[in-house]
Amino acid sequence: MRTSLGERLTEWAVTGFLWGFRILIVLIIVVGTYFTARGGKYTGSQWIDFVVFGIARGSIYALIALGYTMVYGILRMINFAHGDIFMTGAFGGYFVITAMARSGFLDRNPVVGILLSILFAMLIASSIALLVERIAYRPLRGAPRLVPLISAIGASFFLEYAFRGFFGPGVYAYPAIRVLEGQWSILGHAVLKMQVVVAVSAFVMMAILYAIVMRTKIGKAMRAVSEDKAVAALMGIDVNRIIVTTFGIGAAMAGAAGVLYALAYRQVNFFVGFTPGIKAFTAAVLGGIGNVPGAMVGGLVLGVFESLGPSLFLDGLGITRPYQLQDAIAFIMLVMVLLFRPSGILGERITTKKA
């Protein structure tokens, strides 16, 4: 067997690197947590705060992730513009909710008001997503992988800067909703009302989506198309319509997430979709891309980890201003998943198809 020295070295280097990476991460987590626990810098109540914050954040990621995962399942493409669809929903909801706030309607019927904004946001987001699909994705369906990806990147830029053109580069603030300010006491612990509302709304929507995908005829058709487009077509399913529906539903979820995000963080601008978009994609991969419950799980895991992480282990290691590295945690999780378990938490083992 003539494996040259160079070949053997590189093979050792690869295995060594992968193992070293795993060990490094585990060490960081374990050692950091140990020191943090010893240092006692945060109280139990603060830890719970972190977790709740993470759940709220994570549920928003989860809602956005649903769109990524469904589109990937059906078209095997990463919809780079999906984060910006989230942004359009946030904007759409903004106009409705400020109109209602100004007329006083919002104060009188906050629940109905919020619901209306969410519905309008979903409408706007879906319409724009369908437009993008029609113009930038549909003509490229058979093309090699890279082509729709670049088109998606183009669509992302286009949406961002079109909205910048429409609405300017400034920040738009959602109105304060009195009903949602303050805290509730849950199990003896004070929790921000806003976070609870965001999380619960997100869960409700995810539950509805799950029911649609699993129980209805359309849901079954969607699952069929994502398994095997050709066979689904032979079974009489209108593949085009299903693809459009998938885009629409995914976009609606993202649009709703936009309103929830804006309610929680109060600020919307044309670029607000960029980072949550990437994080939501990470969540989708984390949970198992193509897998709807996976997106939900991935979102929550990412949110909690991201929220807990800096204080839990980075702080213990003596890193100053650990919150700067918060995004890095998300990316490291992404890289770890792709390196070691690309099928994700809930995904099946990916068999590499050869020859």
Added chain:
Amino acid sequence: MSILTARKVTKRFGGLVAVSSFDFDIPEHSIVSIIGPNGAGKTTFFNCITGFGKIDEGEIAFNGTRIHRLRPDQITHLGISRTYQNIRLFADMSALENILVGQHIFLHSSWMSAVLRTPGTRKEERTALDEARRLLSFVELGGKGDLLARNLPYGAQRRLEIARALATRPTLLLLDEPTAGMNPRETGDLTGFIHRLRDELGITILLIEHHMRVVMDISERITVLDYGEKIAEGTPAEIQSNPRVIEAYLGRGAGTERTATTRVQAAT
């Protein structure tokens, strides 16, 4: 002398057993075929030999060396090469370039000497180009070297794929359905060509084929796979009259005389 021996080779995909405890020998300098209905595991076995996907049980040895744990490029170094069921040429490269890629293992200049265009590199490239042209003529594609592989007609593409496989100077060549999509004249040409490969170049040939006439004409020995198992092996004449083989292809009850007689009896 067997050039390739496979013992109890088993390959599973999840719950499906694609190849089951398969024993196989290829005598050196022979032309042998594997046939069987679709999905019988023939291409999977090819993949096992060439290193795509590890086998789950058993072992494969080539000229005495155990190859079932090697990487595909290592196996090619040892002298095994193949073509593919659906032609897998490098579509956007020219015919010559396709063949030149095949010569990769015989070219030794490093990338640095390539950048500097040292005399050694230039000589090596010239020799490689000459050899590639020779191979092109050998498969009767002479003069078409600069055409893009995707622009060649179907039959030419098949021949180019063989030329590319030959560029690795194999002693064992695996051909996966080489006559698929060919008209009778092209098929005849190919059969003659395969004979030349063995007679002139001494290459041992293992064939997967569905085209029965070709198989019967050309093979010295035929092995039949069904559902991953070997159900028959022998000369063309033996295989043609083997009831299990007929049953595998045409379905239960179609092959045996006895069953036909039973039907007649039942009807009366």
Added chain:
Amino acid sequence: MLKGKDSFVGMAIRIGLLGGAIALFLCLVGMVEIFGKRFLIEKVVTLGHALLLLSGLGVGFVAARRTLNLSTERRPLASTLAGIIAGTLTGAVLAALVLIGDRLDLRAVFLTASPGLYSMLTMGRGVGGAWILIGIGALTGLAGAAFVLLPDRLRQPIQQGLLISSLISLFTGLIGVIMTNQGGAVAKAENFLFGSTGLSLNGAIIVFSVVAAWSLLWSYLAGPVKLGVDRLPKAGKLTLRVLLLLLLVYVLYRLPFVSGPFVSLVLVTISLYILMGLGLNITLGFAGLLDLGFVAFYAIGAYTVGLLTSYGQYGLQHISFWAAVPIAVLVAMFAGAFLGLPVLGIRGDYLAIATLGFGEIVRILAGSDFLAKYFGGPQGVIGIQKPCLGFLEPFLKVDVPRVCDGTLLGTPVEIYFVAIVSAIVAAFVATRLRDSRLGRAWMAIREDEDVAEALGINLIQTKLLAYILGAAFAGLGGAIFATLVGSIFASSMQLIVSINVVSLIIVGGMGSIPGVIVGAIALIGLPELLREVSEYRFLFYGAALITMMLSKPGGLWPSTITLRELHLEAAVPETETAPANKKPKA
């Protein structure tokens, strides 16, 4: 709505409404107003109005053409009518905007729906002017239709004339500066032909006529000229090529001097992106590995040079630029191996995301307070010295800023030469690599990785080399960038840079070295040079990416074309075998 294969009316209506939507979009996104501040033809037509006119022309053209395609007979009347209908509708949509805007203050939603816009649309005539819009729409629709019906011989010159005149007007700034710098008669000509932001009326007429006439002439001459060139002996062709090359070198040399420091800066940026593009062209274009973290290598090259030469608090040593560069390239190559190793087994989209993740991790770490004492944190590394063409000992570590006793290459023009020479060397190396055994191995991997492996190619080594060599180019680019700007911060290694490089490769043509150059000029150079465009730069960028993928996914200068051209040169006679199919027909 009339729908039916033979009904052109329905089709025209749809096109008109679509055009109206596009025109509406252009208005609401603010482009019309901002472009309206600049003249296409001095004091006659603003760029903003030109956009609107173009919409009308466009819908007229498309509607007329589609009508022609609907049936086999030429129907000039129907086509014209289709054009008019489409144009009218487009105008009507805009008129509706004006009318609605008069009643409802749309600015609550769309910032740009201002009285200024309306006044622009109606030429200052207020609501009554809405009819003007419809009228203009009809007229431009008619013109567009007429354009379709013109015979080719006439249409081409007019088309070229319009296109080139518009381009020249857009580039008034650049061309104006170059011409004024020449002084004398040329400067006087510039005064006559150009206004402050665009061509003057006289200038426009003259340029249009000249271009149209030339185009008409060329349509008769093109055939014979091409034939003549083809018939040249090999020596003749070679001389032609050499002459063109010399011309190119001369232009490259003179360009920064004639066009001023701003343009030189743009040229440096283009050169650096060409350098990076050539690097990523190896990783992505040749080997097909989608590396979205590419900017990390660029940053590593920049930081290495920074840390090795800076006089600020983070400088480690103070060696000269020329010594730091090879080190930077080596460090970048190591980084390439380091980043490539773990991702060797990942394919396709996942590889894109994984590398994106790596790139972002590097950026976040570099800018963090955690590693600030090595990398300067968010403030970065400053005080990087400029290169010096002298005879100082390169590795001399001095504690005071060295005084350059040769030529200090400090200005953008001088750095431009460093950059362009590096880019040329890089192009040379890339070409040699492409035509080598390694280049073929890369392309085989890109086409079909499994088959490549089956032909004896060691995937690990070959892929690693793709990462390493690609990173080397990027590191060189980063090194030059560091010395150009004099400082580096983590914010210069944003994801957008990687996306820029990927886009310019794909738009130029994947795997094609001329394509990288074309892509860089198109995607990096143009936005910098056209100031109005730069306001909407990313909007055009996004639209350009989508349009390129829809119409020319192979790129502006696809690699297979160059393949053909090169092989025509390597004219070693083929050993022709007798045509094989001379078998008697059965």
